[in-house]
Amino acid sequence: MPVTTVEPPPGPPADAPRVARHLRRLEALEARHRLRRRTVRAVRGGLGGGGAFLVLVKAKLVGSLAGKLVVAALVGIGFAWPLATFVAVTIAVVIAALFDGGSLDLAGCDCPGPNARRARLRALIAERRTWLAAPDGPAPLIRSSPKLKRA
8 A cells, every 4th residue: 555645734834823922022022122212211311401401500501491491402312312412423523623624533432333132132033024924944943043143
């Protein structure tokens, strides 16, 4: 008698629910990170702007209330988005250096690079989305993937 193999019915593989559950967990982790980042940015900006406003009221450096609010808002934005403040100050220094004839050297800048953990999280999410869209080969591992080893 010939031996026949039975093909499983077409449909999602058995690992699909596990991978989908893990994808939801990773997306929730990324959403919590975004919320935390926004909250910290708002608190940092509010405290910086409020503190600057209180100092300006007490020190009487700016005469009008509108001027005090503008300066406090600028300080608050500086605390909320330090990178935007860094870019604005860099542009101001470049313009001043162009008119002054000074150097534009930024070789000594110790600027932080991209966040490796965030990049790894996004790569894990993309890997799972790709696998769920077209489940070819083995399912992605829960902890790590051969393509995404830690440095």
